[in-house]
Amino acid sequence: MTVYKTKVNNIGEEAELFQEEKMVILFGENAPAELAEYCYNIQVNPIEGHIAVGQHVYFGDVPFEITAVGDVVEKNLQDLGHITIKFNGESIAELGGTLYVEDKEMPEVNIGTKISIQ
Incomplete structure:
Protein backbone atom coordinates (compact mmCIF):
# COMPACT_ATOMS: atom_id res chain seq x y z
CA MET A 1 0.00 0.00 0.00
CA THR A 2 1.30 3.44 -0.93
CA VAL A 3 1.37 5.72 2.11
CA GLU A 34 17.16 30.67 2.93
CA LEU A 35 16.46 26.91 3.09
CA ALA A 36 15.18 26.25 -0.44
CA GLU A 37 18.65 26.29 -1.98
CA TYR A 38 19.62 23.28 0.17
CA CYS A 39 16.49 21.21 -0.57
CA TYR A 40 14.83 19.04 -3.15
CA ASN A 41 11.54 20.88 -3.66
CA ILE A 42 8.55 18.52 -3.74
CA GLN A 43 4.82 18.73 -4.23
CA VAL A 44 3.09 18.51 -0.81
CA ASN A 45 0.54 15.69 -0.77
CA PRO A 46 -1.53 14.02 1.97
CA ILE A 47 -0.25 10.97 3.82
CA GLU A 48 -2.53 7.95 3.59
CA GLY A 49 -1.76 5.81 6.63
CA HIS A 50 1.34 5.62 8.81
CA ILE A 51 5.03 5.52 7.96
CA ALA A 52 6.73 2.59 9.66
CA VAL A 53 9.98 0.67 9.93
CA GLY A 54 10.09 -2.07 7.30
CA GLN A 55 8.32 -0.04 4.63
CA HIS A 56 10.31 1.34 1.71
CA VAL A 57 11.04 4.77 0.28
CA TYR A 58 11.24 4.59 -3.51
CA PHE A 59 13.18 7.05 -5.62
CA GLY A 60 11.77 6.15 -9.01
CA ASP A 61 11.97 2.35 -9.00
CA VAL A 62 14.83 2.10 -6.48
CA PRO A 63 13.70 0.98 -2.98
CA PHE A 64 15.32 1.84 0.34
CA GLU A 65 14.09 0.02 3.44
CA ILE A 66 13.05 2.31 6.30
CA THR A 67 15.06 1.56 9.46
CA ALA A 68 13.79 4.33 11.81
CA VAL A 69 11.12 7.05 11.73
CA GLY A 70 11.46 10.36 13.58
CA ASP A 71 8.47 11.31 15.71
CA VAL A 72 7.45 14.31 13.58
CA VAL A 73 8.16 12.86 10.12
CA GLU A 74 4.49 12.28 9.29
CA LYS A 75 3.37 15.72 10.54
CA ASN A 76 6.18 17.58 8.78
CA LEU A 77 5.71 15.68 5.53
CA GLN A 78 1.95 16.25 5.59
CA ASP A 79 2.09 19.94 6.57
CA LEU A 80 5.30 21.19 4.94
CA ASP A 103 22.86 2.28 4.12
CA LYS A 104 23.44 1.71 0.43
CA GLU A 105 24.37 3.82 -2.57
CA MET A 106 22.22 6.93 -2.68
CA PRO A 107 19.80 7.35 -5.57
CA GLU A 108 20.10 9.84 -8.37
CA VAL A 109 17.45 12.51 -7.77
CA ASN A 110 16.44 14.81 -10.61
CA ILE A 111 13.58 17.16 -11.42
CA GLY A 112 10.64 14.86 -12.09
CA THR A 113 11.92 11.99 -9.91
CA LYS A 114 8.95 10.29 -8.26
CA ILE A 115 9.27 9.55 -4.55
CA SER A 116 6.91 7.20 -2.73
CA ILE A 117 6.63 5.43 0.60
CA GLN A 118 5.13 1.94 0.49
Whole structure:
Protein backbone atom coordinates (compact mmCIF):
# COMPACT_ATOMS: atom_id res chain seq x y z
CA MET A 1 0.00 0.00 0.00
CA THR A 2 1.30 3.44 -0.93
CA VAL A 3 1.37 5.72 2.11
CA TYR A 4 2.82 8.77 0.37
CA LYS A 5 3.78 9.85 -3.12
CA THR A 6 5.20 13.00 -4.61
CA LYS A 7 7.69 14.19 -7.20
CA VAL A 8 10.65 16.54 -7.28
CA ASN A 9 9.72 19.89 -8.82
CA ASN A 10 12.98 21.76 -8.34
CA ILE A 11 16.45 21.26 -6.91
CA GLY A 12 18.18 23.90 -4.82
CA GLU A 13 21.64 24.95 -5.98
CA GLU A 14 23.28 23.52 -2.86
CA ALA A 15 21.05 20.44 -2.36
CA GLU A 16 23.67 17.98 -3.56
CA LEU A 17 26.17 19.14 -0.92
CA PHE A 18 24.43 16.87 1.58
CA GLN A 19 25.20 13.74 -0.45
CA GLU A 20 28.58 13.60 1.27
CA GLU A 21 26.67 13.21 4.55
CA LYS A 22 24.37 10.61 2.94
CA MET A 23 21.25 12.72 3.26
CA VAL A 24 18.52 14.24 1.11
CA ILE A 25 16.44 17.16 2.39
CA LEU A 26 12.92 17.46 1.04
CA PHE A 27 10.81 20.60 1.38
CA GLY A 28 7.47 21.58 -0.14
CA GLU A 29 6.59 24.51 -2.35
CA ASN A 30 6.63 26.98 0.56
CA ALA A 31 10.21 26.42 1.67
CA PRO A 32 11.76 29.61 3.11
CA ALA A 33 14.18 31.13 0.60
CA GLU A 34 17.16 30.67 2.93
CA LEU A 35 16.46 26.91 3.09
CA ALA A 36 15.18 26.25 -0.44
CA GLU A 37 18.65 26.29 -1.98
CA TYR A 38 19.62 23.28 0.17
CA CYS A 39 16.49 21.21 -0.57
CA TYR A 40 14.83 19.04 -3.15
CA ASN A 41 11.54 20.88 -3.66
CA ILE A 42 8.55 18.52 -3.74
CA GLN A 43 4.82 18.73 -4.23
CA VAL A 44 3.09 18.51 -0.81
CA ASN A 45 0.54 15.69 -0.77
CA PRO A 46 -1.53 14.02 1.97
CA ILE A 47 -0.25 10.97 3.82
CA GLU A 48 -2.53 7.95 3.59
CA GLY A 49 -1.76 5.81 6.63
CA HIS A 50 1.34 5.62 8.81
CA ILE A 51 5.03 5.52 7.96
CA ALA A 52 6.73 2.59 9.66
CA VAL A 53 9.98 0.67 9.93
CA GLY A 54 10.09 -2.07 7.30
CA GLN A 55 8.32 -0.04 4.63
CA HIS A 56 10.31 1.34 1.71
CA VAL A 57 11.04 4.77 0.28
CA TYR A 58 11.24 4.59 -3.51
CA PHE A 59 13.18 7.05 -5.62
CA GLY A 60 11.77 6.15 -9.01
CA ASP A 61 11.97 2.35 -9.00
CA VAL A 62 14.83 2.10 -6.48
CA PRO A 63 13.70 0.98 -2.98
CA PHE A 64 15.32 1.84 0.34
CA GLU A 65 14.09 0.02 3.44
CA ILE A 66 13.05 2.31 6.30
CA THR A 67 15.06 1.56 9.46
CA ALA A 68 13.79 4.33 11.81
CA VAL A 69 11.12 7.05 11.73
CA GLY A 70 11.46 10.36 13.58
CA ASP A 71 8.47 11.31 15.71
CA VAL A 72 7.45 14.31 13.58
CA VAL A 73 8.16 12.86 10.12
CA GLU A 74 4.49 12.28 9.29
CA LYS A 75 3.37 15.72 10.54
CA ASN A 76 6.18 17.58 8.78
CA LEU A 77 5.71 15.68 5.53
CA GLN A 78 1.95 16.25 5.59
CA ASP A 79 2.09 19.94 6.57
CA LEU A 80 5.30 21.19 4.94
CA GLY A 81 6.64 18.44 2.69
CA HIS A 82 9.76 18.78 4.84
CA ILE A 83 11.82 15.83 6.04
CA THR A 84 15.40 14.70 5.89
CA ILE A 85 16.10 11.22 4.56
CA LYS A 86 19.33 9.81 5.94
CA PHE A 87 20.92 6.81 4.22
CA ASN A 88 22.82 5.38 7.18
CA GLY A 89 20.75 2.40 8.37
CA GLU A 90 20.30 3.76 11.91
CA SER A 91 17.68 1.89 13.91
CA ILE A 92 17.10 4.71 16.41
CA ALA A 93 15.64 8.01 15.18
CA GLU A 94 17.91 10.61 16.74
CA LEU A 95 16.20 13.54 15.00
CA GLY A 96 12.42 13.95 14.99
CA GLY A 97 12.13 15.16 11.40
CA THR A 98 14.38 12.51 9.89
CA LEU A 99 13.48 9.29 8.10
CA TYR A 100 16.32 6.77 8.28
CA VAL A 101 16.80 4.21 5.51
CA GLU A 102 19.24 1.42 4.77
CA ASP A 103 22.86 2.28 4.12
CA LYS A 104 23.44 1.71 0.43
CA GLU A 105 24.37 3.82 -2.57
CA MET A 106 22.22 6.93 -2.68
CA PRO A 107 19.80 7.35 -5.57
CA GLU A 108 20.10 9.84 -8.37
CA VAL A 109 17.45 12.51 -7.77
CA ASN A 110 16.44 14.81 -10.61
CA ILE A 111 13.58 17.16 -11.42
CA GLY A 112 10.64 14.86 -12.09
CA THR A 113 11.92 11.99 -9.91
CA LYS A 114 8.95 10.29 -8.26
CA ILE A 115 9.27 9.55 -4.55
CA SER A 116 6.91 7.20 -2.73
CA ILE A 117 6.63 5.43 0.60
CA GLN A 118 5.13 1.94 0.49
